[in-house]
Amino acid sequence: MSVRVRFAPSPTGFLHIGGLRTALYNYLFAKHHGGTFVLRIEDTDQSRYVEDAEQDIIDSLEWAGMTIDEGPTNPGEFGPYRQSERKEMYHKYAKQLIESGHAYYAFDTTEEIDQMRERLKASGNPSPSYDSITRQSMKNSLTLPQDEVEKKLENGDEYVIRLKVPRRETVKFEDLIRGVVSFETAGLDDQVLMKSDGMPTYHLANVVDDHTMNITHVIRGEEWLSSAPKHMLLYNAFGWEPPTMAHLPLIMSPSGGKLSKRKAESEGIPVNTKDYIAGNYEPEALINFLAYLGWSPGDDSEIHDMKELCELFTLDRVSKGGAVFNYKKLMWYNEHYIRETSVADLLPRVKELAENAGFDTKDDEYLVTVVGLLHERVSIVDEFVEMGSFFFEAPKEYDEKALKKWKDDSAGLVTAYKEKVEALSDAEFEAATLKSKLEETIEEHEVGFGKLMMPLRIAVTGQGFGPDLFASLELLGKEEVMSRIDVALERLG
C-alpha cells in the first residue's frame, strides 16, 4: 500500500512554526516514499474558528515549497477535507460504537460534571475524571433505564457520546520514533466523542478520518502522545487496523517550554509562518533549518534543499528530545541561501524592496552593482536596502557609533583627500585610482589607513561599516561623492 500522510491543523490562527515543521516532516516522509501528502482542516471547534486561518495555512505551505496533493481546495477521492463537512460520517460511526457497546450517551450538564469533580476532590481524589468508576453514578445510558434514555433522545435533550474506556487494560503500540509505548486504561477518562453541539471531538474525527482517508502514517507532535491510547482504543472498537504512529519532539523556546506564541515573541523569534513571509526570509533557509531541528541525516552535511531532504529523510533518524529554536542558526542558513542566489535572481526582489522604501532605484545596471557589492554582507534581503540606503540617497544623519571615529584630524584629512580626487575626471573616478589617492594622502600626512578611511566612509555613507568603499565611491560617481563630502565637512567640522 502506498504511503498516505496528512497534515491536520485546526484553523484557530495563523500557521505556527511548529506546525510548519510537522507539515514538513509529513511532506518529506511522503515524498521519500513516493506517497501522498494530504491537508485536512480540523475545524470541529466552532468557538475557536478563525476566518482566514485556512487560507493562511495553504499559503504558508505553498511558500515553503510543499505541494498539497489532496486538500480542501484540490480534493482527491477521499473528501471532503474539512471536518465540519463530514459531520454525518461521525454521527454514523459514533452510533455504531454505541451499538457495539463501546460508547454511550451521557446527559450530564457541565454543572453536574463540575459538581462531581468538586465532590471527588473534597474526598481526596486529586484528579477526578469521568471514568469507569464515576460513570456509574452519572446520568448516562449505562445507568439510566432504557426508556428514559430514549425519551431524552426523542425530547432533544442535550447529550454527548462518550467512549467507554475498559476498566483495566494495557494499551500498547509501536511508535516509529519512540519504540513501544504503553498505557494503562485506568488512567484514561471516558473521552467525549460527540459534543453536544453535534460536532465530533478531535479524538473521534481524527480516527474516523485517518481510517476513511486511508492514512498509513500518523506523524504529529508529541502533545498527542498522551491521547494516542484513546485513539488505539477507538481503532480497536471499530475493528480497524490503526495507522503507524510517529510522535515528533516539540520545538522548545530558548527559555524552556513549548515554543508558544507569547514566549517566542518575547524572545524575538517570529512564530507564525506568515511573519517569515512578510519578513522576507528565504523559504529554503527556513525549511533547511526546520528539517534539522529534531532530525539529521547522520552525516556531517548541513545544507540541503527540499529535493535532497526528501531523499534523505527517514523517521528513524528523528530525535526524541525537544529541540530549542536557535534563531542565529536560522540566520546562518538565511545568509547561506542569499549567497547561493545569483545577483540576477536577487535583482527584482531588491528592486521591489527599494521601491517600497521610497527609493529611486535608477537603472538596473546600477542596482546590479549595488546587489553585487552587498551580496556577501547581508543576512536577510531587507538589508540590501537598509545597509545600502546610501546608494539611493545621501545620508540624512550619521551613525552615532561610527561618529566616534570622527576625530579632530578627520576633517583635515578628508579635505586633503577631496582636493586630490576633485582633480580627477569623471572617467578617472574609479576604485583603483580612488584607493591610490587615499594611499597618497595618508603617506603625505603620515597617518594610518583607518585615520582617513573611516571618516571618509562616514561622510559618504553615514555608516561605520558597509561594502567596499572605493567601489561604492565609483558607483556613486564624482559629483555625488564631492557633494556628500562637502555636507559632512560642514556638519561635522
Place this chain on the structure above:
RNA sequence: GCCGCGUUCGUCUAGGGGUCCAGGACGCCGCCCUUUCACGGCGGUAGCACGGGUUCAAAUCCCGUACGCGGUACCA
C-alpha cells in the same frame, strides 16, 4: 498529584558495548586574508545529568534518582 515521554558541548546534532581521553554545525574567541566592512581559510573554547548494576570493556544495555517537557477539557 497522577500518567506518559525525554536527558551527549550554551544551542542543533553524530554516535547503538571496544576503533570515542566523544565527531560535525551554529555561537563565541583567536589568527590569516583584506592597510576598510564582510565573505572565506585555519585554529581554539566547551559536553556523555547523577548513582548503582551487567560486562574483560558502557556515552552506548538494565535499574533507580534528579531534572525537563507533554498530557490530565463538550481545545486541538
